[in-house]
Amino acid sequence: MKKILAFLGVGLLLFSNFACAPKKDAKTELRFVFWGDLSEIQIFNNIVAEFERENPKIQVKLERAPSGAPYIEKLLTQFAGGMAPDIVFVEVNNFVNFSQRNVLMDLSEFVFSDESFKMENIYPEVLSRFSMDNKLFVLPRDTAPICCVYYNKDLFDEAGLPYPKDDWQWPRDFLPIAQKLTKTDASGRVSRFGFVDDWSLWDAFVLSNGGNYVDDAKNPTRITLDSPEALGGFKFRQDLIYKYKVMPTPSQMSSAGGVGSADLFMTGKAAMFLSGIWKTPYFRDIKNFDWDVAMFPKGPTGIRRFPTGGSGYAITKTCKHPREAWKLIKYLCGREGQVQLAKTGLAQPANMSIAKSEYFLDGQKPKNKGMLLDAVKYVSYSPYMDRWNEFLIAYLNPALDKVWSGEKSPEEALKPVVTKANKELFKK
Secondary structure, three states: OHHHHHHHHHHHHHHHHHHOOOOOOOOEEEEEEEOOOHHHHHHHHHHHHHHHHHOOOEEEEEEEOOOOHHHHHHHHHHHHOOOOOOEEEEEOOOHHHHHOOOOEOOOHHHHHHOOOOOHHHEOHHHHHHOEEOOEEOOEEEEEEEOOEEEEEHHHHHHHOOOOOOOOOEHHHHHHHHHHHHOEEOOOOOEEEEOOEEOOOOHHHHHHHOOOOOEOOOOOOOOEOOOOHHHHHHHHHHHHHHHOOOOOOOHHHHHOOOOOOHHHHHHOOOEOEEEEOHHHHHHHOOOOOOOEEEEEOOEOOOOOOOEEEEEEEEEEEOOOOOHHHHHHHHHHHHOHHHHHHHHHHOOOEEOEHHHHOOOOOOOOOOOOOHHHHHHHHHHEEOOOOOOOHHHHHHHHHHHHHHHHHOOOOOHHHHHHHHHHHHHHHHOOO
16 A cells, blocks of 8 residues: 555655645655654655556645754744745644644544544544644644663672562552662762653653643643642652762762763663663663563552653645645655554554554563553543743743752742742742
8 A cells, every 4th residue: 555654654645745836747745744763764764665666647845843942942932934834843842832823724623524534443542632612723743651671680680689560559569669779889979870860851750650740731720839739759760869879960960971871771770761662672672681671660659650652744824835745744744654653662553453452462572561551541642832942941941950959858949839829820
């Protein structure tokens, strides 16, 4: 089928149809803006090349942008300047930045009129996230629960520890395991940490301790990261660094010469590492030890919740060829595109049938990635709040710097900041 290489090729193809008024023998050029690291770029390029071979009248123009805040800024600038692309790659946590500006096309008409695309195959949690006012604005590509505790099986064997099970808890099981796996040299310096996480993933501890980002995710009126439950989650993570010394301090990370937490895991200097399934393509290159994943542990009262990523494709309102654009993103998110995505190990397909198939559960590492099928039920999304990123950057992160440096307790650092943010961001 022509859909086989949908993932990137499709997005690019659409732009062809949107950007130019198609002439009889002219190629349609599609402009597609996305983000991705080197492994993702290669995956995109391979799929696009095959797609273009099967669709010679479509030419894809891929534009890579930095991820995170720079990606949002770049696209919002293009929207404001009348230079918007035809198709954009949207993440679950930046969706609100686009949906509240009314720059994305409502896909509902295509979804309900196209019998070839089976929406019932898509994880309902992701569909709900990409919807507002009963309208769907992004066709989901993947879901990405940030719950993968990668662990070094060789180090567990060396310490005589059983491998973690998915029903473990962080005070009862995780902490003593991390302590036993932490190693110091003759001078008392930590030579191996029991645990590290990706980008300071405090969310997992806060959420599994019963905390929440806000009072109502879809209609927030108040940030609640100053609640006792949230503060308890922050405190436990701080204690992992300073009380239990199983995680590196910021200064220890800095003195490592710019080495990231994933590198500590890959080099055997950290026994466990928390991130998402997207680290899999990197870790499959590990040759000197065996590894697997476990689901992030439950909190002290048995609560299981963690943050999530996930992405999809949206058609911009200024797209001149919406039907062709739909055909493209449908291909990217259809069976063939999802199969290609599943085989890479980069992401958990949003299509449930593909996620449960041998294409994703193919026996390659990590062997326990099937736990992600259950993990989807426990994800928490960031709030539908246009100024959420502003809160993180201008209010929360500076306060957390003081927490992670050990300068202040979570209560001392966060209570005044959250109070101030609630007054200024919600005009209270």
